[in-house]
Amino acid sequence: xxxxxxxxPAVWLRGLTKKYxxxxxxxxxxxxxxxxxxxxxxxxxxxxxxxxxxMMMGMLSIDAGSATVLGVDVSADPTAVKRRVGYVPEIHSxxxxxxxxxxxxxVRSFYPKWNAGLCADxxxxxxxxxxxxxxxxxxxxxxxxxxxxxxxxxxxxLVLDEPMSGLDPIVREEFLDGVLRSMCDSERTVLFxxxxxxxxxxxxxxxxxxxxxxxxxxxxxxxxxxxxxxxRAVLHDGVLPRWLPETTIWQRVQRREWxxxxxxxxxxxxxxxxxxxxxxxxxxxxxxxxDVFKDYVKGRKGAA
Amino acid sequence: xxxxxxxxxxxxxxxxxxxxxxxxxxxxxxxxWIWYDRGLTGAGAHHWAAVLAFAAQASVICSQxxxxxxxxxxxxxxxxxxxxxxxxxxxxxxxAVLTSKALLSAAVxxxxxxxxxxxxxxxxxxxxGEAAAGQSASFAQTRPMLLAVGVTLxxxxxxxxxxxxxxxxxxxxxxxxxxxxxxxxxxxxxxTGQPAHGDDFMDWLRGLYFALGAGGFVAGWMYxxxxxxx
Numbered sequence: 001x002x003x004x005x006x007x008x009p010a011v012w013l014r015g016l017t018k019k020y021x022x023x024x025x026x027x028x029x030x031x032x033x034x035x036x037x038x039x040x041x042x043x044x045x046x047x048x049x050x051x052x053x054x055m056m057m058g059m060l061s062i063d064a065g066s067a068t069v070l071g072v073d074v075s076a077d078p079t080a081v082k083r084r085v086g087y088v089p090e091i092h093s094x095x096x097x098x099x100x101x102x103x104x105x106x107v108r109s110f111y112p113k114w115n116a117g118l119c120a121d122x123x124x125x126x127x128x129x130x131x132x133x134x135x136x137x138x139x140x141x142x143x144x145x146x147x148x149x150x151x152x153x154x155x156x157x158l159v160l161d162e163p164m165s166g167l168d169p170i171v172r173e174e175f176l177d178g179v180l181r182s183m184c185d186s187e188r189t190v191l192f193x194x195x196x197x198x199x200x201x202x203x204x205x206x207x208x209x210x211x212x213x214x215x216x217x218x219x220x221x222x223x224x225x226x227x228x229x230x231x232r233a234v235l236h237d238g239v240l241p242r243w244l245p246e247t248t249i250w251q252r253v254q255r256r257e258w259x260x261x262x263x264x265x266x267x268x269x270x271x272x273x274x275x276x277x278x279x280x281x282x283x284x285x286x287x288x289x290x291d292v293f294k295d296y297v298k299g300r301k302g303a304a
Numbered sequence: 305x306x307x308x309x310x311x312x313x314x315x316x317x318x319x320x321x322x323x324x325x326x327x328x329x330x331x332x333x334x335x336x337w338i339w340y341d342r343g344l345t346g347a348g349a350h351h352w353a354a355v356l357a358f359a360a361q362a363s364v365i366c367s368q369x370x371x372x373x374x375x376x377x378x379x380x381x382x383x384x385x386x387x388x389x390x391x392x393x394x395x396x397x398x399x400a401v402l403t404s405k406a407l408l409s410a411a412v413x414x415x416x417x418x419x420x421x422x423x424x425x426x427x428x429x430x431x432x433g434e435a436a437a438g439q440s441a442s443f444a445q446t447r448p449m450l451l452a453v454g455v456t457l458x459x460x461x462x463x464x465x466x467x468x469x470x471x472x473x474x475x476x477x478x479x480x481x482x483x484x485x486x487x488x489x490x491x492x493x494x495x496t497g498q499p500a501h502g503d504d505f506m507d508w509l510r511g512l513y514f515a516l517g518a519g520g521f522v523a524g525w526m527y528x529x530x531x532x533x534x
Contacts (some may be wrong), residue, residue, distance in 0.1 A: 059392045061532040078532075087393045093386040097314060109307040169396040271439040 005108040008071045010035045010157050010189035011056065015065030018051050018213075025051045027213035028065065032189060033206070040204030040221075041193040042293055048213040049193040050090050053161050057087050070156055083111065086155035090162045092142045094134050100145060101130030104152075111153035119152040125174060140167050147175070160192035164199055176202060207289065209296055216296050221289065228292050229265040233258045233279040243276035245269055249292075252298035261287065261295040308396060308404035312378065314368065315387075316408065319377050323370030327363055327416060331423075334359035353432030360423040363458030364403075367416040368454050374412055375461035378405045379524075382534060383469045392534035401527055417451075449506070452513035456482050459517030459524070466524035466531075481520070485512050 011033040018026040022206040024270045033039045043049050054060040056067050058078025067074040094103055100123075108114045123130065126144035128137075137145065147163060165170050176199060194200050200207055200221075207224060209217035217224065228249070235241065235256045244251065244260070251260035258279065262269065270282055287295070313320070334355045342351065379402075382388040391401060424444075461478030468474050489509055493499060499508040 022338070057393050058532065059389070059534065075532075077394060082393060083395040087387065089393065091386075091389075093389040095311070095387050095390065096385070106311060107394060108305050 007035055009033055009068075010037070010066040010070055011039075011191060013052070013056070013065065014068075014115065015060060015243070016052065016055060016067055017064035018048070018055060018060065019063050026055070029213065029215055031208060031215060031218065033189065035189050036134075036187050037206055038190045038204045039192075040200030040207045041191065041210060042195075042197055042200055042207060042289075043193070043210035044297055045195075047210040049210055050161050051213075053087075053159055053191075053193060054089075056081075057085065057159065058082065072075055084155055085157045085159055086150035086153060086161050087159045088143075088146045088150045088161060090165065092139075092146045094142065094145060096133070096135035098134050099130065100128050100132050100134065100137075102144060103134060104130070104149060107149040108152070113153055115152055115154050118154070119148060122148045122151065126171065140171070142176075143167055144171065155181075155188070157189045157191065160190070162194055164194065164196060183299050186238070197288075197293055201289040209293060211297055211300050216300065217292075219277070224292060225289065227265055228261065228263050228287055228295075230259060230261045230281045230285040230287055230291070231265075231270075231273065232281075232285060233260075233273070234281040235278070236280065238279040239278040241277050241279075243273070245273065248299075250295040250302065261299070305404060308401060309407060312404050312408045315381060316374060316377055319370065319373045320412070322373065323367060323412060323416075326366040326370055327419060329457060330359040330362035331356070331368060333362075349431040353428045356423055356431070357428045360420050360428070362514070363423075364416060364420040364450060367420075368450070368457055370416065370474050371409070371413060371454055372457040372461045372478040373471075374409055375458045375478060376465050376473075377471040379462070379465035380468050380471045380474045381465075384471060388534035392416065398529050398531075402525060404526075409462075413454070413458070449510055449513075452510040453482055455462060455517030456485065456513040456520070457517070459520030461520075463520035463524035466528040478533070481516060482513070485509065485516060 009032045011031065013029050013031040015026065016026055016029040016031075021102075025046075029048075029052060041049050041052070051060060055062050056069055056072045056074060058081055062075055070084050072080045072084075074081050095106075098106065104119060120149040122128075123145075126141070126142065126148060128145060128148065134142065134145070143163070143165065144167070147160075150158065150160070160302075162174065167175060190203075192204075194198075204221055207217065207219060207221050208215055219227075235253070235258050237256065240253065241258055243249070245262050247265075249261045249263055251258070253259075258277075265284070270284070273279070274282060338352065338355055382391065457478040459478075460481040461475045464474030464477035467470065486509055489499065489505065489512065493501070493505065499505045
C-alpha cells in the first residue's frame, strides 16, 4: 500500500506481468517512481524495457498486476493517462504522408495545453522543415520530430524509450544538455530507457536495472555507485575462494586474480574477506554505472 | 474529431478516388453510349431516362466495392503500416478513433446512395414521365437486396478490419460472407425444405444479410474498443 502521507507517485507498478506464449517478458515488476524525479531504466536487449513502457502507456494489455500512472489506473482509463504523458517510442511510426507541420498540428489538436514557443524553438534546434514530408525524413530527423511532439504539450510525465537512438552526436549533445536537462530540472517526472548508460548517468537521479523482466536494482544513482564496489584480491597459490559476501553481484577467478563486485559495500567487509579466504593484496575499486550494469547482468547470467 | 476525420480521409484517399471512379463511371459510360448512338442532342428524354436508370443501378452496384474496400482499409490499413501505433499513444479515445472512421464510411455510403436515389427517383421520372416507370419499378424491387448486400459487405469487412492487420483479407471477409449466406440458406432449404423458394427465400436472405452486416459492425466495434493493442 502507498503511504497516504506521501504524494502519489508518478508511476506505480505492482506485479506487472506480460507473457508472450510461454515466454514471460515482464515478470511481476514492482516499481515506484516519485513525482519530479528522473528515472533511468537500463537493461540489455529483451529485458522488457519497451514492453514495460508500452503497458504503462496503455498500448499493451497487462496479463497480471497493475500500472498506475499519475494516479490513474492505466487499464481503467488509458485516455486520461495519454493526455498527461508525453511518450517517445523506440520505433517511430508517425504518418509518413503527413508533412512535419501537419504532424505538429494533428498532435496539437489532442492536447489541452501546447507550448508553441518551445515547439518553435525545437523546430529550430532540430532544423526540422515544417513543409517536409515525414517519409523524406531520416531516422534521426524522425526521432527529433517524435521528441518535439512529445515535449511540446508540456506533459506531467515524459516517457522516453531510447530517445537518443538515431540522433547524431551534436544534436544528441544539444538535446541531452538542453531539452532533456531542462525537462529533468523542472517539476516534471521523466522516465527514460536507454542502452547508453552514459546518458542515464548524466541525467537520471534514480536508476532501475531490468533483466529478464525483473528489476534487479532500483536505487538512486549516487547511492548505487557508493554502495557497489569491485574488490580485487590475489589468491594464494592453489587455493580458491571459500567465503563470498552475501551481497556479491558477480565474481571471477582467473589464475590467482579474484575479482568480485559487491553491493552494500562497507569497509567492515574487508577483514572478514581476508580472514575467511587465503588472499593478499586486497584492493577496492570504484565502478562506473556501466560497470555496475555489466556486473549485474554477468552475475545473473552466471547464476543461470 | 476534425483532425481524426481529416487523417482518415487522407489515409483512405486512394480508396475514395477508386470509389469516385466506380460511382461516376457508369454515368460516363451511359453518356458516351448515347453520344455514340444518337448524338447528345439527338436522344430524346425517354431515351436518356432509360439509360440513366440503368447507369444509376450499375453505379450503386459498383459502389458496393467501394464500401467493402473502405471497411477493409479503414482500420487494418493503419495497423499494416504501423501508423496505428502513433495514434495509440496520443490522447484520442478508441471510441473517438472509431467514430471518425464510421463517420467517413457513413459519408461515403450517403454519397453513393444519395446520388443513386437522386438519379433514380428524381431525374429519371422527370425525364421519362410514365415511359420508364416499368423499368424503374423493377429496379426499385432490387434496392432492399442491394442495401442488404452492402450492409453485409461493409459490416463483415469492418469486423475483419478491426481484428486483422491485412486490409485485403478484411475486405475478402465481407465478400466471402456475401457468398456464403445464400449457399448456407440453400443448404438449409435442401435439408429442411425451409425457407421455401421464391419470396420467402429472398426475405430470409435479406434478413440474414442485414443481421450479419449489423452484427459484424457491432462486433467489430466492440472488439476494437476492448482491444488494448493498436
